[in-house]
Amino acid sequence: MSKVIVVGGGFAGVAAATALAEKGFQVELLESRGTLGGRVYSTIATDNFPAPVDNGPHLLMGCYRETLRLFQRLEVPDPFHWIDPLRLSWFTKEGKKVTLRCAPLPAPLHLVAGLFFSNAFTFGEKISMVKALTAFSRKPFKINSSLETVAHFLDATRQGPLARERFWIPLCDSVMNVPVETAPIRGLGEVLNRIFFGTRRDSAFGIATKPLSEMGFDQVPSFIDSKGGKVHFHEGVQAFQADSKTFELTTRSGKKYSGDALIWAVPPSSLSALWPKDTWTAIEKLPQLGKSPILSVHILLSQTVMEDHFFGLAGAKFEWVFNRNANWGWKGEGQSQYLSFTASAADALAKKTEKELVALAMSELQERCPAASQARVFHAKVTREMAATFIWNRETDRFRLPCETPFPNIFLAGDWTDTGLPATIEGACVSGHRAAEKIRDYFC
Ligand SMILES: Cc1cc2nc3c(=O)[nH]c(=O)nc-3n(C[C@H](O)[C@H](O)[C@H](O)COP(=O)(O)OP(=O)(O)OC[C@H]3O[C@@H](n4cnc5c(N)ncnc54)[C@H](O)[C@@H]3O)c2cc1C
Structure with a gap:
């Protein structure tokens, strides 16, 4: 049985690792954190904010075929409300x-x-x-x-x-x-x-029915185990050596890993820091892909202001608002509504304080939605993802790398690789499945 190491347990790495395990490869998945899902995660309720919090909206669409393939493989019961x-x-500035x-x-x-x-x-x-x-x-x-x-x-x-x-x-x-x-x-x-x-x-919106950390990635370790592989948590790779036939990874615990083939499914900054010097000049340019932030403000309100799963605030900085009562069936004690506001490409907003962001989200809502004018804020929390995606523009396009590397048995995956798609969950899954295909071709 050929042994494949996958580094990084976001959607790209999980898509690659599970696809290979399903095809009979022995897969070892190394993840630096204690959970899988990478940039898609939630935090649990605390005294300051007594509800789970998603780090972002993480909306899916019906055309996310490779993502849906992954959920099917993991046999996760359909975890989305489909708006089809x-x-x-x-809500417009005129309150309509x-x-x-x-x-x-x-x-x-x-x-x-x-x-x-x-x-x-x-x-x-x-x-x-x-x-x-x-x-x-x-x-x-x-x-x-x-x-x-x-x-x-x-x-x-x-x-x-x-x-x-x-x-x-x-x-x-x-x-x-x-x-x-x-x-x-x-x-x-x-x-x-x-x-x-x-x-x-294909144009239907899929909105998660649960907080993101409960979406089914906890099934991945047993899925990979059942096919003869293993997921290793808290095993961030800290050193990487390779030649034309072999490679060796050293993790934070000091353990060494090698195999017949390797997939790197980590963000570009991690990869460029680890890649052996002078073996591939393209890797050195990866930091130029840049980082674009996404900000979310999560608010527990005194009264119900909307029933829809989500809605837009026309002309506002926070473009979309997600209703966790409708999405997750959330019911708070004494608080009626849980709304999460989101702002993409949010460089300017990222400089504001938490207090300013909460005030801005509420004023944009109250200006547009008359039902919210009397609503009081019971609890608020801000999540800032400063490196939510790379910056895709004319200058950075040429820095996106293909799946293949100068090493015949080493491949790349990740939403930033050259999939032709933006940095999305689907882009990550496309890249992961593509890397798995390349490995299969390599062994054929
Ligand atoms: C706030 C926010 C909102 C978003 N909203 C949407 C949305 O609505 N719809 C959508 O489609 N997409 C959305 N995205 C984008 C989407 O989440 C990403 O494109 C996708 O999750 C990227 O997956 P990935 O596997 O390529 O990378 P990552 O998720 O970054 O996974 C990389 C993994 O590698 C691990 N790692 C890093 N270095 C090492 C190392 N040295 N050793 C071992 N492991 C390592 C990391 O811990 C991580 O788990 C959003 C992103 C954010 C941040």
């Missing part, structure tokens, strides 16, 4: 609720009909949106090669102010985690193609 057909609601409700029709008619009946955009904007979106209906995308960024594309296709404020900007921020001014239009196009031009189910 897709429905988006926003507007909606885009896709129709129960095949894609892309579901979107066209949804836009047609939506009260969120003007008639002229709806026409421009449909025209702009059709550019991504099939590959190669029908966009002028001089258009590099999402902002260029929005200008060239004359997208109106409401279409930008309610659709394009929040979509780009949440999916790419970089602003429209620098996000590559081809990257967003890849996502639009997958969401709106496959099946209707």
Whole structure:
């Protein structure tokens, strides 16, 4: 039985490790922390904030095929509320609720009909949106090669102010985690193609029914054990040596690991620090991928202000608000509503204090949602993920690395590798499954 070491237990590493274990490889998964899931995690209730807290929204979409494959492999009962057909609601600055409700029709008619009946955009904007979106209906995308960024594309296709404020900007921020001014239009196009031009189910939103740490990754160690492998926690790799045939990893405990093949599924900063010097110049450039933050404010309120699973705050810094009462069935003692506000590509907000962020989230909510005007804050907590994703733009695109390395039995995975997708859970799973395939080819 060939032995494969996987370093890093985020979605990329877990996807690779479980796919290989399923195919009969002996897998050893080394993870520096005491849990799996990497950037996707929750914290437990405390006296200061008496409810579990997710570090981010971690929304899935129906087109996340590789992620759903992973959950199926782990036999996790469907852990999502599926909003199908897709429905988006926003509270506007005028205190109105507007909606885009896709129709129960095949894609892309579901979107066209949804836009047609939506009260969120003007008639002229709806026409421009449909025209702009059709550019991504099939590959190669029908966009002028001089258009590099999402902002260029929005200008060239004359997208109106409401279409930008309610659709394009929040979509780009949440999916790419970089602003429209620098996000590559081809990257967003890849996502639009997958969401709106496959099946209707592809555009459904999947919202977790439980806090993220309860999503099924605790099944991974027994899954890998049952196939003859092992997950090693608190085994952060601290040194790495390799030549054309062999490799050796030394972990924090001083233990040494080697095998027939290796997958690195760690963030770029960890990889560039560990890679043997002078063996691959591309690795030295990885820090230039940069880091883009995502911020969340979690608030327990005195009264119920909404029933929807989530909604948008049009034109606000906190684009989306998730309702944990609806998502998780959360019921607090004496507090009526648990809301989590999220802000992507949040460099400017990241400089604010916790108090300022809570005040901003509440004022953006109360300005737009009349039902919240009398609501009092009982508890609040801020989560800051300063390295939530890499920064994907024209300059950094060339630093994303392929799965293959100069060593024939060593491969890379991770949301930052060159998948053609933004840094998302699906991008991580695509990369993990791709690395597993490469290992299988290597042994064939
Ligand atoms: C706040 C937030 C919100 C997000 N929202 C969404 C969303 O709504 N939808 C979506 O699709 N995506 C979302 N993302 C992005 C998504 O979470 C990531 O793209 C994905 O989880 C990355 O997975 P990964 O396996 O590539 O990396 P990671 O999750 O970073 O996994 C890397 C693992 O390697 C381990 N490691 C690092 N160094 C070593 C070492 N030396 N030895 C051993 N182990 C090591 C780490 O501990 C970690 O477990 C969000 C991210 C954040 C932070």
